[in-house]
Amino acid sequence: MDKYLQLFKDSYQGYFNYLLDEITRFHWENYFYGLILVSLLVWGLELLFPWRKNQDVFRKDFWLDTFYMFFNFFLLNLIVLIFLSNTAEALFNDLLSIFNLKVSAFQIVDLNALPYGLGLLVFFLISDFVQWNTHRLLHRVPFLWNFHKVHHSVKQMGFAAHLRYHWMEPIVYKSILYIPLAIIGGFTVSDVAIVHFFALTVGHLNHANLGWDYGIFKYIFNNPKMHIWHHAKVLPKHTKYGVNYGISLSLWDYLFKTNHVPHNGRDIELGFENDEAFPKDFVSQELYPLKFRKD
Template sequence: MLHIDRLQDLAESYGTLQRGKGMVTGVIALSLGILCFLGVLAFHFPQYLTTPELRKSYNVDAIRYVMLAAMVIAGGLALVNILFNRTRWLSSFAFLLVVLSAVLGGHKVPVHPDFPSGTPYIGLDWFILDLLGSALLFIFIEKLFAHRKDQPVFRAEWQTDLHHFIVNHMIVGFVLLATNLLVHRFFGWAANDGLRGWVQGLPFWAGLLLIVLVADLVQYWTHRAYHEVPLLWRLHAVHHSVKSMDWLAGSRQHILELLITRTLVLAPIYVLGFSKEVIDAYIVIVGFQAVFNHCNVSVRLGPLRYLVVTPNFHHWHHSQDEEALDKNYAAHYAFLDHLFGTAVKSSRMWPERYGVLGDYVPNGFLRQLKFPFVWKG
């Protein structure tokens, strides 16, 4: 019971982890242990816990090797800490999860693909892959090119953003289904075979530049509406309430905003009929930029910053500083803000403070979920 209390205290805390006492390796082991256990569950119940779009492209053997490596690393780190009496309470939980994952079959769980299509599901596999990949890549980048060098990985309010990350990824199936239905219901009439044929006939590079431009034009005006229409700002204020910028900050987004924005951005992509290869490449770009532009990294790209959105550009959008309010709306092409007169003009290279001016959005996932409906501002 005491160990559970200590684990709960750790989950509720923030700040730099103590080095040399097994805290860093213990947290790594526990995180990998949790992901391994969830991965085993996804292997056992793929019809309910995996995303249909991802199932088609999986290399199951490669995933098994990744899971085996994660179990070995997590178990090894935990065992070393236990043997050397370093954070035994933390490492014991990690080792227990690895053992439980192994007892349940580990990386050898047989996967039976013969289940009915259309089964309701939650995207546990997408959550695992995205969290593992994003954490490994972007934390590494943040350590190499940190803007605020004293900001720890577990900064204040990281728990809230992780909860947003989990929920928004777990219900990816619902979001995709709802978005698809809304796009076809309200925008299907606009599809034109001639226009679609022209778009699909474009070279790959031209189609990719065009799809990013089309998506960003829609995103720009949608984003601007979130700031200028009070009813929409109630939703968007949740995203702006983050006070520390890093790879996890972009996950703080109200589910209704996520649904509205994805529907509006995907509508012209559907209407114009871009090829699957172009859409897949766009998904990679938007996925990378959505995380990277919130990262705690000092990247400006010289003159290219007037063309492409960088972390520096987007950090200004999240600032409370007077010259940054309601500016820098673009997600991909920075020149759109310069074109429409909404680019930040400042003599300073970086903003000072992040968050909503007045700091009236509460912390905590559930409080933020209901905030748009209870705020009396």
């Protein structure tokens, strides 16, 4: 018990010091200013090349989504996520130790043994594929969909809508991603930062007010013209749970036949069935899954 109490203290104190360092000191792996820079760049593209020209610069829920960005990126870690993540890792390692095992015993790929570019690509592909499958679960499992509704409550797309999600989502994503990443070794802090900022940029672009599909590369990379159909309020008749689950890559949707871009979706209605009754403010949206009762 003492071990976990110390872990609780170290998690909060360590992350607070980390966050303070991020805000007060610039470096190339700085997530705080990296988020601001990527957001300003993509917002600038929205203003220069708006797809929906009648959409306001400060679109519906712009400030709510901006708050979500910083809350989910930083404050959520400080409040709960870092401690839960560290605790889960410690429990998993303690469980393995009962059988005299370590996480390294399950490693089947060592990225250090691969050329740097290839190792980074493997790390990115595994991460993105696992997250694509997790995203499908969020739509298919009613309990998880109840949390994911927060993200789909967006009614006007813009870059900041990317990070409007319930705090339970990163717990689900990171829990499922932990084992696959545990069986590969050799990735560094720099590798994680590169993949992270690439995914952040693509995610911002996917939700931005931009009418881009990247031409032939649309079959590889997720894009605004594809992702807007993921947020369509009216689902196609051939699917029950959703379409276009891609995070950074559209590749998985085309491979597994979950792609759907029937026509230009610039002006389609966004949301989900009965979203008119969904809460409009941050606190109520966070509490919604806990209060929800199926009719």
